[in-house]
Amino acid sequence: MGLTLDDPHKPRDSLTVTDNRTGKTVDIPISRNSVPATAFKKLSLAKAREGQDRPEDEVESGLRVFDAGYQNTAVVQSAITFIDGEAGVLRHRGYPIEQLADKSTFLETAYLLLYGELPTSAQYKLFSREVMHHTFVHRDMADIVASFRFDSHPMAILTASFAALGAYSPEGNPALAGQKIYTAPTDAALRLLDKQIFRLIGKSITLAAMAYRMRQGRQFVAPPAGMGYAESFLYMMDHLNEGSEYRPHPTIAKALDTLFLLHADHEMNASCAAVLQVGSTLVDPYSAVSAGCAALYGPSHGGANEAVIRMLVDIGSPDNVPAFIERVKRKEAVLSGFGHRVYVATDPRSKIIQKIAEDVFALTGKDPLLDTALALRDAALKDSYFISRRLYPNVDFFSGLIYRVLGFPTDFFPVLFAVPRVVGWLAHWRQMMLAGTAAVKIWRPRQVYVGEGERNYVGMKERGEEGAQQGKKKKERGSEPSKVHHPTSTRVFLARESKL
Structure with missing residues (x-):
């Protein structure tokens, strides 16, 4: 028997994605071998799951696509230059x-x-x-x-x-x-x-x-x-x-x-x-x-x-x-x-x-x-x-x-x-x-926010030497200002010389 219009096995220009958190499935259209990133916003949770999600994860707003450094994200449609990196092709x-x-x-x-x-x-x-x-x-x-x-x-x-x-x-x-x-x-x-x-x-x-x-x-x-x-x-x-x-x-x-x-x-x-x-x-x-x-x-x-x-x-x-x-x-x-x-x-x-x-x-x-x-x-x-x-x-x-x-x-x-x-x-x-x-x-x-969740302000006198904000956490590199060496100014040098 041939394929019918309703046959689920017939090839379609779309991507079917199932969110295993909820079981929800969405069809995302494929055009020119690309998919719209905003389509993933349809995969959302009604609220953050206790112990798994934070309010900062914004799960209610839908799934985000994380692509550090734009390694596989197309940001424009362009008719100017084509590159095939695998074949070493460059065309204008x-x-x-x-x-x-x-x-x-x-x-x-x-x-x-x-x-x-x-x-x-x-x-x-x-x-x-x-x-x-x-x-x-x-x-x-x-x-x-x-x-x-x-x-x-x-x-x-x-x-x-x-x-x-x-x-x-x-x-x-x-x-x-x-x-x-x-x-x-x-x-x-x-x-x-x-x-x-x-x-x-x-x-x-x-x-x-x-x-x-x-x-x-x-x-x-x-x-x-x-x-x-x-x-x-x-x-x-x-x-x-x-x-x-x-x-x-x-x-x-x-x-x-x-x-x-x-x-x-x-x-x-x-x-x-x-x-x-x-x-x-x-x-x-x-x-x-x-x-x-x-x-x-x-x-x-x-x-x-x-x-x-x-x-x-x-x-x-x-x-x-x-x-x-x-x-x-x-x-x-x-x-x-x-x-x-x-x-x-x-x-x-x-x-x-x-x-x-x-x-x-x-x-x-x-x-x-x-x-x-x-x-x-x-x-x-x-x-x-x-x-x-x-x-x-x-x-x-x-x-x-x-x-x-x-x-x-x-x-x-x-x-x-x-x-x-x-x-x-x-x-x-x-x-x-x-x-x-x-x-x-x-x-x-x-962005994908990975910083602290909501916390209350602590006055400077109550923070202590190491800082109440730090708690027992190990200080991370770059977590405080660097100490920069400043050469002795001419004015200070002359003042010191005058005392000798």
Whole structure:
């Protein structure tokens, strides 16, 4: 007998979940191989069970989904970037990253990420003209950048500079111009939204170049005319008043443009999630991009290529690689530039970067650390310890070597990651804003509270030395303020000297 419509064994696009606490069963729909987390709220208890649940467990409100660090939680529906970590696949709007890196340019790929299709000649001309037109910054920004200490980390300068940009675009600030200026379904809202995007993409290379030159004590350089995106960036960093005929070397400009393309977007990573979390409050895009820049600053994210160079310097030479490998296995050292949160087999960008490295080294000569890097790569790829953990070179492993041989300071590497990633952040922010006011929901993750239950206040005199709140519990690390050492001030020192 064939299956009937009511046959319980017929496959259905749903998940049947039984709450063994109550015996209640719910059907949760499956769409695009995902389930809505809010459906689990249907599994609730009428009240907390004595001895098993606390009021803080909020059992009456329904079951919560606990996912530390968003390891398996989808927070948006997106049509921008697809990653298959098992197969080592990265596609932007359906186009493989290998094809884009070989045939496209950074600004063309930026257009693709933002607007969904590769541009026509007329569309690209309009887009690139707008972006390059907005490379100029207000002269007061020079004072802001120059106010930082000479040894400030360039990512600190860039993060603050993005936030400061918002002060120069009051018409683009929802707090000043109106909450719905980007989410309203009007042509005016769309034009205003795109104008901020042009500004941020254009000005990011200028701000980055200013941060670079400020730390060297060199005057800032105005954006040039008639140059491409990466070429203009290199010009603003390196121009030494040689005259108007100066142009960066085309091989270097092409290499940097491709590196920018490879870093333009990578789906819902930590910095992109930061941009969207902040953006979900309907704040201005400059503040949202600044938040993304701050997230990218971390050594576990955009600072990884900087960490690779420091690691290779510490290793010293290929002869020291075996000993370093053993230290990593004993968890006495950190292996940077290997493995990825998403890719478990190979990072498709790493192979492209190796080819870029060959082109650059053919022009500049190879970096002295290259032999150490290759020895480390080969040793790790043959070692069962790293093979079993699927630790393969990622995009950060070789990019730092390229930046280093081009003369970029090590702490400037994250800036070279942030500049192109602005495009990806804005593509996702734009997608969110175009969903409309009703669809833009403020991101408000839940938590599982594990702290103390309700208790009564005890006066300071009654708490005792160890504190009545502590009771007989063992003090936990971090349960009280640390004692910080403060150097003796000059005033106190002089007062002591006068008594001698």
